[in-house]
Amino acid sequence: MLSDNPRPGGALISGRPMSILSREEENDDNYMVISSEESSSYPDSELELGLALSLGGGGKGKSKPPAAAAEAAAGGVYWERYARILTAEDFRSVVSTKAPSSSSSSSSSTVTKANNNSTNGCCGTKRTAESPTSPPGRSPISQVVGWPPVRTYRMNSLANAKSPITEDFFSATDKCKSNNVITSLDNKTNNGGIVTDNSTANEKVFVKKSLFVKVNMDGIPIGRKVDLNAHSCYQTLARSLDEMFRPSVSLLAKRSSVEETLRLLDGLSEFVLTYEDKDGDWMLVGDVPWQLFLISVRRLRIMKKTEANGLGPGSHEKNRRQLTVHI
Amino acid sequence: MDHPSEDSPSSSDKSLGPTNHPQLPFPDEVLEKVLSFVNSHKDRSSVSLVRKDWYNAERWTRSKLFIGNCYSVSPEIVARRFPRIKSVTLKGKPRFSDFNMLPRDWGANVHPWLVMFAKVYPFLEELRLKRMTVTDESLELLAKSFSGFKALSLSSCDGFTENGLKALASHCRNLTELDIQDSISEDVGGGWLSSFPENFSSLEVLNFASLNSDISFDDLERLVSRCKSLRVLKVNETISLDQLQRLLVHAPLLTELGTGSFMQELTPRQYEEVETAFSNCKNLEALSGLWDANSLYLPLLYGACAGLTFLNLSDAPLQSGDFANLLVHCPNLRRLWVIDTVEDKGLEAVGSSCPLLEELRVFPADPYDRHHRDGVSESGFLAVSHGCPKLHYVLYFCRRMTNAAVITIVKNCPDFTHFRLCIMTPGQPDHLTNEPMDEAFGAVAKTCTKLKRLSVSGLLTDVSFEYIGKYAKNLETLSVAFAGSSDWGMQSVLEGCPKLRKLEIRDCPFGNTALLSGKLKYETMRSLWMSACNVTMKGCGILAREMPRLNVEVINDEGSDGSQADKVYVYRTVAGPRRDAPGFVLTL
Numbered sequence: 001m002l003s004d005n006p007r008p009g010g011a012l013i014s015g016r017p018m019s020i021l022s023r024e025e026e027n028d029d030n031y032m033v034i035s036s037e038e039s040s041s042y043p044d045s046e047l048e049l050g051l052a053l054s055l056g057g058g059g060k061g062k063s064k065p066p067a068a069a070a071e072a073a074a075g076g077v078y079w080e081r082y083a084r085i086l087t088a089e090d091f092r093s094v095v096s097t098k099a100p101s102s103s104s105s106s107s108s109s110t111v112t113k114a115n116n117n118s119t120n121g122c123c124g125t126k127r128t129a130e131s132p133t134s135p136p137g138r139s140p141i142s143q144v145v146g147w148p149p150v151r152t153y154r155m156n157s158l159a160n161a162k163s164p165i166t167e168d169f170f171s172a173t174d175k176c177k178s179n180n181v182i183t184s185l186d187n188k189t190n191n192g193g194i195v196t197d198n199s200t201a202n203e204k205v206f207v208k209k210s211l212f213v214k215v216n217m218d219g220i221p222i223g224r225k226v227d228l229n230a231h232s233c234y235q236t237l238a239r240s241l242d243e244m245f246r247p248s249v250s251l252l253a254k255r256s257s258v259e260e261t262l263r264l265l266d267g268l269s270e271f272v273l274t275y276e277d278k279d280g281d282w283m284l285v286g287d288v289p290w291q292l293f294l295i296s297v298r299r300l301r302i303m304k305k306t307e308a309n310g311l312g313p314g315s316h317e318k319n320r321r322q323l324t325v326h327i
Numbered sequence: 328m329d330h331p332s333e334d335s336p337s338s339s340d341k342s343l344g345p346t347n348h349p350q351l352p353f354p355d356e357v358l359e360k361v362l363s364f365v366n367s368h369k370d371r372s373s374v375s376l377v378r379k380d381w382y383n384a385e386r387w388t389r390s391k392l393f394i395g396n397c398y399s400v401s402p403e404i405v406a407r408r409f410p411r412i413k414s415v416t417l418k419g420k421p422r423f424s425d426f427n428m429l430p431r432d433w434g435a436n437v438h439p440w441l442v443m444f445a446k447v448y449p450f451l452e453e454l455r456l457k458r459m460t461v462t463d464e465s466l467e468l469l470a471k472s473f474s475g476f477k478a479l480s481l482s483s484c485d486g487f488t489e490n491g492l493k494a495l496a497s498h499c500r501n502l503t504e505l506d507i508q509d510s511i512s513e514d515v516g517g518g519w520l521s522s523f524p525e526n527f528s529s530l531e532v533l534n535f536a537s538l539n540s541d542i543s544f545d546d547l548e549r550l551v552s553r554c555k556s557l558r559v560l561k562v563n564e565t566i567s568l569d570q571l572q573r574l575l576v577h578a579p580l581l582t583e584l585g586t587g588s589f590m591q592e593l594t595p596r597q598y599e600e601v602e603t604a605f606s607n608c609k610n611l612e613a614l615s616g617l618w619d620a621n622s623l624y625l626p627l628l629y630g631a632c633a634g635l636t637f638l639n640l641s642d643a644p645l646q647s648g649d650f651a652n653l654l655v656h657c658p659n660l661r662r663l664w665v666i667d668t669v670e671d672k673g674l675e676a677v678g679s680s681c682p683l684l685e686e687l688r689v690f691p692a693d694p695y696d697r698h699h700r701d702g703v704s705e706s707g708f709l710a711v712s713h714g715c716p717k718l719h720y721v722l723y724f725c726r727r728m729t730n731a732a733v734i735t736i737v738k739n740c741p742d743f744t745h746f747r748l749c750i751m752t753p754g755q756p757d758h759l760t761n762e763p764m765d766e767a768f769g770a771v772a773k774t775c776t777k778l779k780r781l782s783v784s785g786l787l788t789d790v791s792f793e794y795i796g797k798y799a800k801n802l803e804t805l806s807v808a809f810a811g812s813s814d815w816g817m818q819s820v821l822e823g824c825p826k827l828r829k830l831e832i833r834d835c836p837f838g839n840t841a842l843l844s845g846k847l848k849y850e851t852m853r854s855l856w857m858s859a860c861n862v863t864m865k866g867c868g869i870l871a872r873e874m875p876r877l878n879v880e881v882i883n884d885e886g887s888d889g890s891q892a893d894k895v896y897v898y899r900t901v902a903g904p905r906r907d908a909p910g911f912v913l914t915l
Contacts, residue, residue, distance in 0.1 A: 148694045149423075153509055
């Protein structure tokens with residue numbers, strides 16, 4: 001079973017071999033990696049999201065690492081969690097990589113030391129980082145106590161911040177219009193807190209709980225589930241769904257060659273991707289900003305275009321009445 | 328210190344009118360009346376030095392006490408000199424304690440002061456503490472000793488839990504201000520807020536933004552609705568948007584608002600209600616909090632921003648686009664605090680949207696450079712200087728800077744009073760020319776004649792300090808880190824800056840010669856801090872011996888060899904060596 005808890009203590013990965021992209025960090029920072037999608041033929045199969053705590057060895061840690069526990073216990077020391085959302089494409093080529101560490105191993109320990117109840121003046125120690133590689137143009141960071149002179153409470157608050165949605169979200173896919181549209185909500189858990197900039201490989205996200213929704217495709221008897229929180233925009237979602245359903249499509253269609261993708265979002269293929277929102281209305285996927293989509297989506301359906309006629313402007317208008325459009 | 332007669336003010340000359348005492352143009356009553364308008368403590372100090380009767384008149388009429396270094400004087404001395412104090416401002420630890428450079432339990436405990444105040448100033452109304460340790464015991468003493476107590480402000484303090492706050496809430500019937508700025512205590516639970524009595528309604532200022540625990544929202548809402556004079560409300564992150572809306576409905580006259588968390592699923596109706604609540608805040612001048620604010624929810628604020636003069640986004644990392652959109656609605660900004668996630672592009676928006684800007688602080692999202700984000704650079708600062716000619720206060724954390732940019736910046740904004748530039752990599756040169764940043768700070772010192780506070784950074788030789796000593800004639804506070812080439816640098820400053828009051832230095836190659844060159848000067852200053860420099864125990868010992876009115880305190884790191892003086896804190900005092908110094912503080 002999948003643990004959908006993104007806290008360290010990790011989660012387990014089941015099924016197919018998992019690729020883990022881990023960022024090596026010596027013993028203080030904890031990185032979490034999302035990995036693996038699994039397909040199975042069971043009716044209610046779920047895509048499993050594996051979260052592994054990676055420390056030093058890029059392994060699938062399950063238990064809270066002692067370093068982190070010690071830090072957390074030291075009180076007042078923040079520690080950060082980072083993860084990178086892997087899309088289907090990553091799994092084709094990547095097995096396991098180690099990225100160079102670029103910050104000091106001793107930073108947190110020095111800060112920990114300083115924050116502890118040290119009554120004997122030991123907090124002035126200077127440590128220098130061992131940074132074998134750093135990005136071009138950046139000299140290795142020497143991390144000393146009290147430098148840069150930023151107040152502790154500020155650093156704590158930044159470390160805990162759930163990063164805002166970036167503009168890239170809205171520009172990433174042309175299907176997402178930039179209106180701020182808020183749909184009706186119930187008390188579903190806030191899915192907010194996801195940010196990504198897909199353009200840089202090193203971008204980090206703060207991962208929240210999984211958000212599994214059922215996906216059915218017209219003509220295919222077996223439904224699937226997809227974790228929307230594993231995605232950051234419509235394109236990656238579409239890609240995943242494509243991966244999920246294309247084998248079945250080709251099977252049923254008895255085609256020897258299958259189209260490259262289902263092209264769910266471009267409006268030209270024979271299928272359209274739709275979703276049922278809170279109010280039971282079926283909407284075209286891609287019209288609202290991603291974040292709002294996450295809030296209102298209940299389930300997905302890949303419809304034949306012919307079936308989707310009812311989702312023309314008419315249904316949009318009906319839905320617009322429920323929406324507050326902010327310009 | 329001279330202690331002239333402590334008679335009551337008007338006793339001696341009451342019988343004589345102005346014409347009978349040619350040397351005293353005014354009778355004491357007149358003098359006292361005049362002095363009652365003199366409020367600045369610096370002016371009052373000057374007044375007290377004129378002559379004996381002026382000294383007396385001043386001490387009897389002073390009601391506000393300002394003590395910039397709690398160890399420079401003792402509670403007893405203060406109590407003897409000033410009989411009628413209603414307001415006390417007390418500062419404790421050296422500033423570098425904010426960055427974990429002092430061990431805990433270093434001192435600056437307010438308790439002995441409160442014990443004395445309880446005896447001598449029963450009518451005390453205001454207490455403002457900065458970098459002091461405040462225990463629950465002290466807060467309880469405070470709560471019970473001063474029946475008319477009104478205002479407590481704790482900036483960067485520690486040592487208390489919710490029990491202390493509970494005592495305050497329960498006993499201070501006339502409390503108007505409870506302001507816990509930047510004072511983080513991990514153990515402070517939220518129960519204190521519920522301790523205000525049901526009929527308590529005098530609060531005007533409530534700031535608990537830095538306390539992280541949950542509080543009872545119902546009690547907060549009732550409190551806010553009772554306190555009709557509430558003008559400053561800064562809640563903590565646990566308060567949600569819809570809860571905030573309910574609070575705003577009760578307090579539309581707020582002038583300063585600190586929101587709670589700014590991200591929440593809202594129904595369209597809730598969204599409108601929050602938006603309306605903000606639009607109804609016609610008097611808002613300052614806004615802060617905004618945790619997790621993003622592009623979806625920032626527009627809720629727009630209706631409240633027209634009169635905004637202070638926008639504090641230092642808890643809300645925004646991207647440049649959202650930031651720019653928000654700024655468009657804030658044309659009257661005078662003070663702006665942001666995180667460098669807005670990048671240079673965001674600062675360009677500042678330059679174009681905020682022509683009245685006087686103060687800018689840019690904080691680093693990633694001080695240890697873990698994510699290799701760009702942050703801000705010289706071009707952002709340049710853009711602001713072009714668009715904001717009134718800029719006079721800047722705190723700027725960046726990864727790169729150039730001499731040329733700084734020279735242009737101060738040409739655009741010659742009125743800087745506070746120039747705090749932090750190039751985050753120690754010893755980093757001009758990133759275009761690879762030269763030291765001497766010319767940059769030279770230009771600041773030369774061009775900004777009103778400069779009072781300067782923090783330098785980057786690769787700096789003694790030349791920069793020569794410039795500072797030569798030109799910065801109004802400089803009062805100087806912070807130096809990882810800079811300088813020899814003792815001459817520090818000497819230039821000590822010899823050159825006549826108004827210097829606070830000098831804090833870390834990780835610089837200044838040694839005993841430099842330290843001792845300023846020995847006379849330290850008596851005119853509040854304090855000197857030197858850490859990780861080349862000063863030795865011997866040098867400190869010489870200073871202590873030759874200057875008995877200075878306290879020379881040394882803290883040595885664990886495992887150091889005992890000849891180097893790792894951390895040195897020198898300050899003038901009339902109270903003699905500290906009686907409460909912990910073991911690791913050596914007073915020489």
